Amino acid sequence: MGHRKILIGGVVMLVATALVIPAASWSQQAQEKAAPSLSTLKAKYKRPTDIPFPKNNAYTPARELLGRTLFFDPRLSGSNIMSCATCHNPSLGWSDGLQRGLGHEMKQLGRRTPTILNLAWAELLFWDGRAANLEEQAAGPMQSPAEMNGTMNEIVDKVQKTPGYRKMFEAAYPGEGITPATITKAIATFERTVVSSVAPFDYWIAGHEDAISESAKRGFAIFNGKGNCAVCHAGWTFTDGGFHDIGLPSTDIGRGKLTPAVATMKHAFKTPTLRNIDQRAPYMHDGSHTTLLQVVNFYSEGGAVRPSKSKNIKPLNLSATEKADLVAFMQTLTSSDPLPALPVLPRQ
């Protein structure tokens, strides 16, 4: 695993032969642990100083530039009018602001477009985790008939016929050529550089008490305590990268379609990051909630009762003030991220 210092706005961040035995009850000790101190909680949210890159696709500026160029190039679609950035629009929090994404010929897709923010730290991509890594994920929408409706042969052919791209690929992946692998590796490299900047919450974590409001501080306590939000929205990215059935009514069984043998995965979807969350309405995998307060109301009520629902999701009975505090806290996670420079696309 290689690493690159996080550069944000030019500043380096310092900041079955197996026999299953039925489950047994365990000691209550684990549930009776003393609540962690505020400083212990804050330490769990400290930002990393480096972006991790895989050994087989280490970071270079040439790879980032190539990936950014491909990301914004609509010729990667069958229609030549839809790029990755059409749905993952940096001006809309790297999503599209729609309840559910629009694919080929403007047909509505089944799920909301997830952001690509902070995916360098993610494992298993898409709402249902069907891609093992970012390289594999990048190949998906391009070739999906419902989304960009391209074929890899056509995409490689179009890119190969573009002299400017030939030079860029040689600079990024010397001797490897223009292939499905180098196309997706370049896009994945660019995506790994899309990292949320320092937000008011981070300044508070770093010791600036006035960086967030008293309401937001109370919201942080609820987030880690009564609300139990942090059990899934964990760490500085505010996601555990995991899959949970939160009890959202839906016919879409999510990860359950990929892992039917695991009962808890029915209706399970990947935990989204909460970084810059107030810029990415609507919410949930189906875009069914339009405001953060609606989301908090949903969790306060506890969701639908069904066998697959996570044991971590229970009615919270939050007061109106507690709900407002939670929303105030989540709003402190929004940073002023510099937009990427739009690339000049090489022409044939």
Add this chain to the structure above:
Amino acid sequence: MRLTTAMLVTCALIAAAHAALADDVRVVQRDKRFSTARLAVKTGDLVTFVNSDEAMHNVYSFTDGFTFDLGGQGPGEETTVRLSKPGVVDVRCAIHPKMKLQITVQPR
């Protein structure tokens, strides 16, 4: 008849001896990690997973010949699997994909 009874008694004694020899190896889940990434056990051993997190876990394996799903495991709960033949078993948490454990089951 007498021979059959003797054989059954012998088999029961062997099974009992085998069970007596089997160990119960405990793996703790804390901070969304298994307490070890690799584990070696003997055929017939039990492996017990102890959830010391506040998060729910779900231990499973899709390794051919060893598939199992221990189901949703709440905070403080433990689940157990007996591994009854030699082989290498890849164990995961269905909820937290970064939790990975490889168990090598050696002949007793």
